[in-house]
Amino acid sequence: MAAKVRAMRVVDLDRDMSDVIPTSMSRDSEFLFDRMTQATIDAALPGPGRRILDVASGVGQDTIAMAVRGATAVGAEPSQRMIGMARLFAEEKQREQKIDLPSWVQCWSDRLPFATGSFDACICKGAMDHFDTPEAAIAEMARVTSTKGRVVLAIANFESLSCRVGRAVDDFRQDILGRDPMRERRGYDAPSDHFTRYEVDLIREQASRHLILNEFRGLSMGWGMPGWADFLGWLPQFVAGACVRGMDAFARLAPVLADVIVVVGQPRRSDSTSA
Template sequence: MNIHVDPKVDFHWDDSHVLPPVIYPDLEFLFQRMTEKTLDVAYRSGARFLDIGCGRAVDAAALLRKGMTGVGVELSDRMLECAQAHLTDAGLRMRLVRAFGETLPFSDNSFDVVICKGALDHFFDPAHAVREMARVARPDGWVVISIANFESLGFRLGRALDRFLARFRPKHDAAPRLWDLPHDHTIRTSFPLLCQLVKPYVEIERVWGVSLFFGFPYWNIFLKRLPRPLAFGILRVIDRFASIMPFFADVLVLRGRPRRPLPARIPSVRKVPGFSPETGPAAAPGV
């Protein structure tokens, strides 16, 4: 397993750095479709959901508007403040809890749907976090995970082309590439790795792919030069192929049912300041 360990826990993380100054059509489409697909496969009429790594609670708010009820979990104080502000502005109410994904402060079998979108690769112990998702999901419930695929076709082709072009660039050119693992990520997720993490605790129903070719050099510039309707039309067409070929897709969306009985906990190999695999963070209050 390709693990990148950062010993620091950022309790004040925010998403201000996530989006670049210029949003090209491929990135806009990727985020849009990732959200649409995740919410689509997670929706269950009248169900109670848990959104782990809820961020600004935008996705949770969309599910609340559809008649679901839920709880949001977030480690960052800053993002909890943003989530509460968004819910208040939208006239919605939902309990928000500060907690580690690896030690969820909820009883077994508490939720119909457990969602983790774009957050699993930020956790210090992703496998243990998946076990926690399965634990708090009801036996007939769903676990839904959406995550970037760092071995997508776009990234693979991009790396190959970059190695070729490197022959003609100055040796000191060390600019970061889209396929480089961000500093706040702990795993370099791929389709096989996601399945490896999930299978011990979740019976996988299906994995969908979202978007193709993000990260391939000059693809974004090509799309930017096209009329917007044409660019998005092209992206929608190739997204259909991504859906049935998740191995190559830019984003993976997985849905499955929690295994019962749940396998024993796998001991954590990480020592995280302020975190114990048994007790979690020092405090996980409701907000």
């Protein structure tokens, strides 16, 4: 009889963020990361008395930021190493100011060990494309969030303006000029540790099966576009700031071209069937 082989997940549970945290940041990166963090956290409405779950919390910076705003914050993360770092960062923050330390739970996003409706909000930032079963994760986030609560998903758009321009430039170089692509890793291709290459239709389709969508917002535009970071670096700071804010305004008008999509929705289940 053939031996039964159990499926194994390919996430490195001892991973930390040293390979993804950049050591220096261009102006467009700085703007995008800050904007994505603020928009995600603000949408969860953190405050005293609110229970908020951060799914795939990584090293916990967003979980801690929500605790700083008074929320009862819980970080859910499979990597024990990242949880260890998150604990240290939270304790460091507590030495600076009085906060209720977040709780950290080691778990997968598609099997959240919490009762139905136990949170007022749930966030998941920059992580869904790392999940092998992302839609099951959305279903779980919807389940553990109260029916009057909100689920906030923030995800990179691989059909953004920058991805389209980058691809067009590379196609031109390769097909017309017979040269190599501009960079080794092409920004419009999902990195090797991603399972899903999200764009607006896919995230809308998956999210709307489990959430009643209240907001579908585009953030930032132009991040990673060939020459954009150098151009911004060359401008006086206040002009560069006006440029990235202007592009952010375009992203709001045309989420399909935005760098990041933020989806805010309410769980799609009735009060009579669950908490």
